[in-house]
Amino acid sequence: MTHQSVTPCAVSSPALSAPSPSAPSPSEWWRDAVIYEIYVRSFADGNGDGMGDLLGVRSRLRYLADLGVDAIWLTPFYPSPLHDGGYDVASYRAVDPRLGTLDDARALVTEAHGLGMRVLIDIVPNHTSSEHPWFEEALRDEPGARDRYVFRPGRGPGGAEPPNDWESSFGGPAWTRVPDGSWYLHLFAPEQPDLNWDNPEVRAEFEDVMRFWLDIGVDGFRVDVAHGMVKAEGLPDAGFTGQLKMLGRAPLPFFDQDGVHEILRSWRRLLDSYPGERIGVAEVWPPSPARLANYVRPDELHQAFNFNYLAADWGAGPLRQVIDASIAATDLVGAPTTWVLSNHDQVRHVTRYGGGRRGVRRARAAALLTMALPGSVYIYQGEELGLPEVLDLPDEVLQDPIFFRTAGADRGRDGSRVPIPWAYGESSFGFSPPGADPTWLPIPRDWGGQAVIPQLGDPRSFLNLYRNAVRLRRSHPALGRGAMRWLDSPPETLFFTREPGLLCTVNLGAEPVVLESPGTLLLASSDTRSNGLQAILEPDTAAWWSCATS
Ligand code: NOJ
Numbered sequence: 001m002t003h004q005s006v007t008p009c010a011v012s013s014p015a016l017s018a019p020s021p022s023a024p025s026p027s028e029w030w031r032d033a034v035i036y037e038i039y040v041r042s043f044a045d046g047n048g049d050g051m052g053d054l055l056g057v058r059s060r061l062r063y064l065a066d067l068g069v070d071a072i073w074l075t076p077f078y079p080s081p082l083h084d085g086g087y088d089v090a091s092y093r094a095v096d097p098r099l100g101t102l103d104d105a106r107a108l109v110t111e112a113h114g115l116g117m118r119v120l121i122d123i124v125p126n127h128t129s130s131e132h133p134w135f136e137e138a139l140r141d142e143p144g145a146r147d148r149y150v151f152r153p154g155r156g157p158g159g160a161e162p163p164n165d166w167e168s169s170f171g172g173p174a175w176t177r178v179p180d181g182s183w184y185l186h187l188f189a190p191e192q193p194d195l196n197w198d199n200p201e202v203r204a205e206f207e208d209v210m211r212f213w214l215d216i217g218v219d220g221f222r223v224d225v226a227h228g229m230v231k232a233e234g235l236p237d238a239g240f241t242g243q244l245k246m247l248g249r250a251p252l253p254f255f256d257q258d259g260v261h262e263i264l265r266s267w268r269r270l271l272d273s274y275p276g277e278r279i280g281v282a283e284v285w286p287p288s289p290a291r292l293a294n295y296v297r298p299d300e301l302h303q304a305f306n307f308n309y310l311a312a313d314w315g316a317g318p319l320r321q322v323i324d325a326s327i328a329a330t331d332l333v334g335a336p337t338t339w340v341l342s343n344h345d346q347v348r349h350v351t352r353y354g355g356g357r358r359g360v361r362r363a364r365a366a367a368l369l370t371m372a373l374p375g376s377v378y379i380y381q382g383e384e385l386g387l388p389e390v391l392d393l394p395d396e397v398l399q400d401p402i403f404f405r406t407a408g409a410d411r412g413r414d415g416s417r418v419p420i421p422w423a424y425g426e427s428s429f430g431f432s433p434p435g436a437d438p439t440w441l442p443i444p445r446d447w448g449g450q451a452v453i454p455q456l457g458d459p460r461s462f463l464n465l466y467r468n469a470v471r472l473r474r475s476h477p478a479l480g481r482g483a484m485r486w487l488d489s490p491p492e493t494l495f496f497t498r499e500p501g502l503l504c505t506v507n508l509g510a511e512p513v514v515l516e517s518p519g520t521l522l523l524a525s526s527d528t529r530s531n532g533l534q535a536i537l538e539p540d541t542a543a544w545w546s547c548a549t550s
Contacts, residue, residue, distance in 0.1 A: 001536075002490040002513045030279045030302050030376060031336040032480040033070040034470055035120065037380045039344045040077045040099060041085070041440060042419045048436035050428070052419065053077075054100030058108050060422075061115055063452065067384065068470035071118035073222050073281070075344060077105070081131050083191035084170075084401050085344070085417070087122075087224060088129035092209040102216075109217045118219035120281065125206050126225040127192040135193050139178060148202055149193045150185035151178075152235065159183075165237045166254055169244055171405035174254075185235075187228060187254055189401040197229040197263060210270055220271065220279035220302070223264075226295060227284040230259035248285040248307065256286045264300045279303065281338075289329030296335035303376055306338045310346060314353050314362050316492045316508045323373065327484075330375070337375035341366055342383050348416050351389035360386050361540040364465055364525035365506055368542035369494065371469045372504035374484050379466070382420050385450050386462035390415040390441075397441055419443050421451035468523055472544065476522075478502040493537075503545040507537045519545035 038057055046055025054077060064072060076086035077099045086096070095105050112119045128135055137145035152163035154177065162175035163183050168190075175183040176190040185194045195202050210221065232253035243252060264280070271278040280301035286292045295304040306326050312318040330337045341349045341363075353362035363386060371377055393414055395403075400412030419439045423430030428439050429451050448454070455461035473479040478498035489495035492509030502522075507513050515535045521528060524543040529536050537543060 001511060027277065029070060029118070029277060032374070032376060032473075033118075034068065034371070034377045034379065034473065035071045035073055036064055036067070036069040037073050037075070037343055037378060039075045039085075039381055039417055041075075042417050043381055044420065044422065045428075045432035045436060045439070046100075048433045049098065050432055050437035050439045051098060052431075053098065054095065054104040054108050058104065058111055061108075061111055061117070064112075065115040065117060067379075067467055068474055069117060069379065071120055071219065072112060073120040073378075074122065076122045076124060076224075080129055081191065082399070083129070083189050085399070087124055088127070088131075088189065088192045089124050090129040090131040091133075092123075093212045106216055113217070119217075120220045120222050120279070121213060121218050122224055123206070123210065123213075123221040124224040125195065125197075126228040127186065127188060127194045130191040130193055138184075138193075141180065144201075146182075147199050148196055150196050150231070150235075151182050152185070154181070154183050164235050165239070165241075166235075167238075167241065167243050168405065169247075170401045171410070185231075187225070189405070191401075194231075195229070197259075203263065203266070207266070207270060210267065214271075214274050214278060218278075219276065220281065221267075222281045222283065223267075223301065224283055226264065226282035226301070226304075227256045227260055227286060228254065229263055230257040232257055248311075249287055251287055256284070256291055261294060261297075261300060264295065268299055268301065281305070289325045290332075293329040293333045293335065296330060297333045298335075303336065303338050305340050305343075305378070307340065309370075310340050310342070310349075314366075314508060316494050316506075319369070319508070320486075320494055327374065337373070338378060339370045339373050339375060340378045340380075341370060342380040342416065343378070344380065344417055345413050346416060348380075348383065348387060348389040350386055351391070355388060358540065359388065360462070361526055364462065365508075365540050365542040367466060367469055368523065368525050368544060369504065369506050371473050372479065372496070372498060372502070372542075372544060374481065374498070377473075380416075384463050384466035385420070385452065385455060387418075387420075387447070387450060390418045390444055393418070393441060399441075414441055417441060421447040423453045424448040424451050465523075465525060469544075472523060476502055497547070501547045503547055504542065505537055505545065506542040507539055510539050512539065513537045518543075519547040522546050 041052045043052040044056030044060045046053050046059055077095055078089045079091040079094050079096045080086045080088050095102055109119050134148050138149050153159045155161040159181055162173050166174040168174045169188050174187055177183050186192050187194055236253050238253055267280055271280055282295040282301045282304040284295050284304050292304050295301055308322050312322040326337045350359040350363045353359045398414050400414050402410050402412035418441045419431040421429035421443055429443050431439055455463035478500050482498040485497050487495040490513055493513055494506040497503050503519055515537055518535050521530045522544040526541045528543050
């Protein structure tokens with residue numbers, strides 16, 4: 001067993017992250033906020049049609065307030081033919097009737113504010129639905145309508161080949177031909193035609209849409225594909241196949257072009273023109289941490305998702321490397337880093353970390369590691385319950401376009417979007433009211449024990465670990481904006497302090513580690529014995545200690 005002395009109150013290594021280079025005012029709420037992602041169709045069903053909706057979200061706001069989150073982010077709830085789970089928007093100033101009404105949206109914002117939570121909503125500016133009136137006009141070739149999208153003639157004899165070699169993120173070519181022979185670009189599904197952001201009408205429309213929702217009172221936007229709106233001049237070939245494997249690794253002619261920053265700057269001015277610190281969050285996959293930092297320069301968006309953290313393997317080396325690189329990149333521009341473990345596009349991290357008991361144990365430890373880091377934390381619905389990815393959904397219920405466009409080779413993302421179990425033993429585990437239609441994706445039969453209500457009653461549950469961690473993060477003076485310093489630690493462990501007075505220890509190895517004088521135990525992800533002088537940190541365990549030894 002490795003022994004390690006930790007004297008967290010007397011360290012001399014340099015701070016990795018100072019409180020903040022620009023000494024932000026404490027009201028910059030987003031710098032250390034805990035933000036909860038709600039995938040609306042899978043969160044809670046209020047009207048009994050088996051699909052989550054705004055009424056359902058409203059009925060569960062108290063649960064979220066009790067969890068202690070600062071804000072919620074709602075994925076798209078706009079009218080949509082659902083070719084991509086609502087990221088194919090047919091109307092940007094309305095609510096899908098299956099999910100509620102505009103009045104529900106207004107009430108939701110008011111009620112969340114009343115409970116002390118801010119509300120972010122998704123905006124999808126890279127593409128519309130093919131059922132958006134603009135695209136219908138473009139198909140009819142009405143004057144000027146095609147210039148709102150990216151239509152081009154094809155290559156080769158008769159223009160029968162796509163205009164370039166770009167691939168859709170969901171598989172297959174990124175171009176579809178319309179009956180008159182022209183081709184249109186869709187970086188995602190054919191039902192999601194890309195907009196032409198060189199057209200001032202497109203820019204004006206989105207500013208107006210944002211004003212519409214800001215006037216309703218939303219606190220900001222999660223910007224879908226924020227790196228995608230501008231394409232390289234002339235739409236040059238990417239030059240290789242399997243482009244998507246290069247996402248986040250290499251420059252691509254359709255993502256992360258410099259021109260997107262001017263658009264984001266104009267949105268920042270718009271956000272700043274409203275009272276109450278409204279924010280923008282970029283969904284970006286840039287090829288390097290430095291390119292990611294561009295999106296959060298002081299005059300651009302406030303946060304960008306840090307997917308490199310999510311992609312890191314469970315190991316001290318990979319995690320320390322990504323933590324250091326992430327903080328270094330955003331520190332350069334004075335922005336906070338975000339920490340994301342799961343979302344509606346990714347395999348849930350209980351499963352990514354190995355699944356079963358091991359995955360659960362690691363996910364619990366990851367929660368304490370993540371919530372001890374400086375910056376803002378995102379929680380994806382159900383991660384606080386320790387839900388795994390559902391890997392055995394039958395083919396006939398799958399809805400993700402990735403499944404269809406890869407002819408089933410990739411089963412897609414539905415396994416992370418299964419409805420949330422709220423209660424043990426009730427029909428649909430309390431997701432829908434009694435007597436409702438079946439849920440839009442089936443909930444595994446053995447999820448009863450993981451439902452909210454039984455977990456609330458168990459002090460050792462996943463949910464109570466999250467509730468305790470979020471609360472401590474809010475109340476401990478160091479966990480918000482305190483400086484972070486790494487401490488020396490044995491192989492396969494990560495030890496660091498947040499100042500003043502908090503130590504986080506994570507054992508990612510296979511052997512227990514004995515800690516000498518770590519301080520007073522505040523919270524641990526699994527059983528941790530401590531007698532005040534010595535403590536044993538078991539494998540795949542994280543613990544928070546207060547170095548005030550009283
Ligand atoms: C990112 C969203 O998170 C994802 O669900 C969607 O499929 C793509 N953007 C396209 O809008």
